[in-house]
Amino acid sequence: MVTRTTKPAIVARELSKRYGDLEAVRGVSFEVGTGEIVGFLGPNGAGKTTTVRMLSCFLPPTSGTASIHDVDVRERPREVKQLIGVCPQEDNLDPDFHVMKNLLVYGRYFGLPRKVVRDRAIELLAFVALSDKAHAEIQALSGGMKRRLVLARALLNEPKVLILDEPTTGLDPQARHAIWDRIRSLRSHGTTVLLTTHYMEEASQVCDRVIVMDGGRILLEGSPLELVEREVGRTVVEAWNYHEDFVQFLHSLPGRLEEVADRLYFYPDESDHVDRLLEQRFPHQERLIRRATLEDVFLKLTGRALRD
Amino acid sequence: MRAIVRNASLRSFRVWQRDMDVYLTNWKTEFLPPLSEPVLYVFAFGFGLGSLIHRVPYEGRDLTYIRFMAPGIVSIAVMFWSYFETTYSSFVRMYYQRTFDAILATPLLVEDVILGELLWGTTKALIASTIMLGILWALGLVAWPSGLWVIPVALAGGAMFSAMGLVVTAVTKNISSFNLPMFLMITPMFTFSGTFFPVGILPKWAVWIAWCLPLTHVSYVVRAAVLGLPRAQVVWSCLYILGFAVVFTALALKLMKRRLIQ
Numbered sequence: 138m139v140t141r142t143t144k145p146a147i148v149a150r151e152l153s154k155r156y157g158d159l160e161a162v163r164g165v166s167f168e169v170g171t172g173e174i175v176g177f178l179g180p181n182g183a184g185k186t187t188t189v190r191m192l193s194c195f196l197p198p199t200s201g202t203a204s205i206h207d208v209d210v211r212e213r214p215r216e217v218k219q220l221i222g223v224c225p226q227e228d229n230l231d232p233d234f235h236v237m238k239n240l241l242v243y244g245r246y247f248g249l250p251r252k253v254v255r256d257r258a259i260e261l262l263a264f265v266a267l268s269d270k271a272h273a274e275i276q277a278l279s280g281g282m283k284r285r286l287v288l289a290r291a292l293l294n295e296p297k298v299l300i301l302d303e304p305t306t307g308l309d310p311q312a313r314h315a316i317w318d319r320i321r322s323l324r325s326h327g328t329t330v331l332l333t334t335h336y337m338e339e340a341s342q343v344c345d346r347v348i349v350m351d352g353g354r355i356l357l358e359g360s361p362l363e364l365v366e367r368e369v370g371r372t373v374v375e376a377w378n379y380h381e382d383f384v385q386f387l388h389s390l391p392g393r394l395e396e397v398a399d400r401l402y403f404y405p406d407e408s409d410h411v412d413r414l415l416e417q418r419f420p421h422q423e424r425l426i427r428r429a430t431l432e433d434v435f436l437k438l439t440g441r442a443l444r445d
Numbered sequence: 446m447r448a449i450v451r452n453a454s455l456r457s458f459r460v461w462q463r464d465m466d467v468y469l470t471n472w473k474t475e476f477l478p479p480l481s482e483p484v485l486y487v488f489a490f491g492f493g494l495g496s497l498i499h500r501v502p503y504e505g506r507d508l509t510y511i512r513f514m515a516p517g518i519v520s521i522a523v524m525f526w527s528y529f530e531t532t533y534s535s536f537v538r539m540y541y542q543r544t545f546d547a548i549l550a551t552p553l554l555v556e557d558v559i560l561g562e563l564l565w566g567t568t569k570a571l572i573a574s575t576i577m578l579g580i581l582w583a584l585g586l587v588a589w590p591s592g593l594w595v596i597p598v599a600l601a602g603g604a605m606f607s608a609m610g611l612v613v614t615a616v617t618k619n620i621s622s623f624n625l626p627m628f629l630m631i632t633p634m635f636t637f638s639g640t641f642f643p644v645g646i647l648p649k650w651a652v653w654i655a656w657c658l659p660l661t662h663v664s665y666v667v668r669a670a671v672l673g674l675p676r677a678q679v680v681w682s683c684l685y686i687l688g689f690a691v692v693f694t695a696l697a698l699k700l701m702k703r704r705l706i707q
Contacts, residue, residue, distance in 0.1 A: 156707070195549060197706065215552045223550035229543035233467040242466065245459050246551035294551075 146171040146298050146329040147192065152201035153353075154187050161187040163353040164201060169331055171297075174324060176344035177333040178431070180439050184353040185333035186226060186302055192331070193223045193300050205298055219247065222296030226303045228283050230275045230290070236262070237271040240290060247294045254293065261289035265319060281312025288319060299323065301332040305339060317343050337431040347431070351439045361431050368434045369393075372408040374415070376401040376424035383419055390414075397441050404429065404437075456553050460561020461568065463544075468569075479522060479573035483580045486518045487511060490641070503643050504674055515586040516671035517640035519577050519595060520602070520664035527570035527603040528631060531610030532623050535562050539614070545705060559701045563607045563694060570603025571596070581671070588673030595670050601686045602663040608693035609659070615700035634660040639668070662686050 147169040154162040162184040169175045177185040190196045192203050194214040203210045205217050231239050237258060244254030262268045265285035270278065278286065284304065291299060304320070305313040320330055320343050334340055340347045341361040348358040357364065365371075370392075376383065377400050384401065387394050392405035405411045412426050468475050491511030501513040538544040545558050578595050581587050613626045637651070638644070638660035644652055655661050662682035669679050 193550060195546075195706075214554060218550065218552045225543075225546060225550065227543060227546075229547040231463075231544055231547065232542055233470070238466075242463050243547070243551065245462065246456070246548060246553055248456070248552070291550075 144171055145169060146173070147203070147205055147331060149188075149192065149203040150201055152188065152191060152203055153199050154184075154191060154196060155199040160353050162191070162198075165350070165353075165355050166201075167348055167355060167358065169298075169329055171329055172324065172327045174320065174330040174332070174343055174345045176340040176347045177331070177350055178335065178337070178340050178347050178435060179333075179350035180335060183350040183439075185350055187353075188350070189300050189302055189331060189333055193221055194218055219294065220297050222291035222294060222299045224284075224287050224291045224299070224301040224304055226306070228287060230283060230286060232275045235272050235274055236267060236278070236286060239275065239286065240293060243290050244293050249294065257293055257295075258289075261292055264292075265289045266315070279312075281308050281315065284308060284312065284316060285319070288316065292323075296328065298329045298331065301330065303333055303335070305334070305336065313339070337435055341431050349435065349438055356438050364434050365429050365431055369404045369429045369437055370406065370408060371429055372405060372411065372426055373429045373433055374401075374403040374405065374411060374424055374426050376403070376422060378423050383422055386418060395437075402433075404433070454554075454557055457557040457560035457564060459553065460548060460558050461564045463548075464561070464565040465568070476576070479526070479576040480580065482522070483515075483518055483577045483584075487515065487581070487584060487586075490514050501643065503668075503672075504676065506672070506674070508672075512586060512672070513643070513668075514641060515581050515584075516595075516668035517664055519574050519581070519599075519671065520638070520660060520667045521635060521640055522573045522577050523570045523599045523602040523663055523667070524606045524631070524634065524660050526573040527566040527606040528610040530569045531562060531566040531607045532614050532617075532626075533620070535566075535611060536614050536617065536620055536623070538562075539705075540620070549705070555702050555705050556698060558705075559611065559698050563604065563611060563697065566607030566610060567600060567603035570606065571599050574599040574603075578671075587671050591673040591675075592671050595667055598663065598666045598670065598683075598686075601683070601690055602659075602667075605659055605663075605686050605690040605693060608690060608697045611697035612693055612700055615697065615704045634658050637661075639664045659686065659689055 145168040150166050151164045152162060152166070153160065153164045165184070165188060177188065179185050187196065191198045192205065192210060194210050194217050197211060205220050208216045208220065210217050231242065234242060240258035240261070241251070241254055244258070259268075262271055265288055267282060267285055267289065270282065275283070288304070291301075301320070305316050308316070317339065320332070323330060332344070344361060346358060346360050347364065349356045357368070359367065379401055384394070384396070387401070387403050390405060390411070391407060392403055395402040415422065415424065491514060495510035495514070498510040500507045501510055503513055548558055549555065575596060578587060578592060582589070582592060613623065617623060637647070637655050638658050639655070640660070644655045644661060647655060662685045666679050666682045666686070668674070669676055
C-alpha cells in the first residue's frame with residue numbers, strides 16, 4: 138500500500154524556528170517519499186503549522202534547511218511555490234469574486250494561460266463536487282464547500298506536493314469524509330501529501346505514515362498501525378466504578394496502568410487472555426475492552442493535561 | 446535594498462490585475478464619486494462660496510475663486526484615492542480577507558504583493574484625477590494642452606501617497622488606528638496645502654510648514670498645469686514628489702515585509 142520510492146519529495150534537516158525566547162520548532166529532520174501521504178500529529182502549539190509554513194516558504198527558518206524535490210525553500214522560493222499546492226488553516230478565499238473567478242484569478246498568479254486554468258477549474262470543481270456552485274458568491278458557501286474549494290484551488294497548478302494545514306478542522310462528518318476521499322484519490326495521481334491534524338481518525342484514515350510532534354520536536358514516526366502496536370499494544374481496558382483490589386490486580390499483570398480522574402486505563406502487554414482473566418476475577422466490574430487507537434498513542438506521548 | 450530589486454518582478458502586475466478586476470466588478474459605484482465630486486465642489490465652493498470672494502491673487506494673476514480652487518480638488522483626489530486605497534482597502538485585504546496570504550502561497554513573493562498594491566493605489570489616483578480633469582475641462586476650467594501634465598503628476602503623486610499609505614498600514618494594528626494619521630496628516634494637508642486658498646496668505650511660519658507637506662507640492666504643480674503657468678519652481682516640487690515617492694516606497698517595502706513575514 139505504501140508507495141514510497143527512493144527519491145524523497147520533501148527533505149527537512151534540523152529545521153528550527155525561534156520567535157524571541159519562544160522556540161516553536163526545535164531542529165526537526167524528516168523525509169517524505171514521493172507519492173506518500175504523511176500526517177503531522179500533535180496538540181496545539183506542537184509546531185506542526187510552523188513546520189509546514191516553513192516548507193511552503195511562508196516563514197524563513199531560523200536555522201536548518203528544507204527542500205521540495207531538491208529545490209531549497211530559502212534559496213528558490215518561487216520555484217518551490219510553483220511545485221506545491223497549499224491549503225491554509227484559515228480560509229482565505231477571495232470574497233470579492235465568485236467561485237469560478239477565485240480559481241481563474243488564482244491560476245494567473247502561477248502564470249498559467251487562461252484557457253488552461255479554465256479547463257482545470259471546471260475539472261477541479263467537478264472533483265470537489267462544486268460544479269453547480271461555479272457562479273456562487275463565497276459568502277454563500279458552507280464551511281465544507283469552502284474547504285473543498287480551497288482544496289480545488291490548491292490543486293490548480295497540478296502540484297507535485299500538496300500541503301494541507303488542518304484540512305478538516307471545524308467540519309461536520311460528511312464534509313470531513315468528502316475531503317478524506319479526495320485526498321486519498323490523489324494517491325493514484327502520485328501526488329505527495331503532507332497534512333497537519335489533531336484528529337487521530339484523520340491520521341489513521343488517510344495517512345501512510347504519521348509524525349507525532351510536541352513542544353517543537355518530533356516524538357516518533359511510523360505507520361498508524363505500527364505506532365499503535367509498538368507504543369500501546371493491541372488492546373486497552375477501560376474501567377470505572379472500581380475498587381482498590383481491582384487496581385491491585387491490574388498492577389500484578391504485565392502492562393501499563395494509567396488512572397485519569399475516575400477512569401482506569403490498562404494497556405496489557407499480553408492482550409489475549411486479559412478479557413477472560415478479568416471476567417473470572419471481577420465479573421461485575423464495569424469495564425470495556427477495545428482496540429488501541431492512535432489516540433491512545435497520542436495521549437501516552439503528550440499527556441492528558443490541557444494545553445491552552 | 447538589493448534583495449528588493451532582485452525579488453521584484455513583473456508578477457506584481459498580477460496583484461494589480463486582481464485589484465483591477467474587483468474594481469471593474471463594482472465599476473458603477475467606483476466611477477460615480479470621481480464623476481460627481483468635482484461637480485458638487487464646483488457648485489458648492491465655486492458658485493456658493495466663490496460668489497462671496499471676488500478675486501484670488503495668484504502668481505501675478507487675478508483668478509476667480511472657482512478657477513483657483515478647481516486644481517485644488519484634483520490634487521485632493523490624487524491624495525485621497527491613493528492614500529485610502531493603500532490604507533483602508535489594503536488593510537482589509539491583508540487583515541480581514543487574508544488575500545495577501547492566499548497570494549503568497551503562489552510563486553509571488555512579498556515584494557510582488559507590495560509593489561502590486563502600490564501600483565494599484567497609484568492607478569486609482571490616476572483614474573480619479575483623469576475623470577475629474579475631464580469634467581473640469583468640460584466646465585471650461587482647464588487650460589489646454591498644458592492641463593494634460595496633470596496625468597504624469599497624478600502618477601507620481603499617486604505613487605507617493607500610495608507608498609505613504611502602505612507605510613501607515615504596515616505599522617497599524619487595527620483598522621480604527623487609521624484615525625490618527627488621518628487627523629495628524631491627511632486632514633491638515635487637505636485644508637492647508639494650497640487647495641482652497643493660496644499658501645502665501647498664511648503667516649510666514651505656517652507657509653514654511655505648508656511647503657513641507659507633500660500635498661502642497663502636488664497642488665502647486667497641478668495648478669501650474671491646469672492654469673497654464675510654467676514656473677521654474679515646478680521642477681523643485683516635482684523633485685520633492687519623486688524623492689518622497691522613492692523614499693516611502695522603500696520604507697513601505699521594508700515595513701510591510703516585516704509585517705507579513707514573521
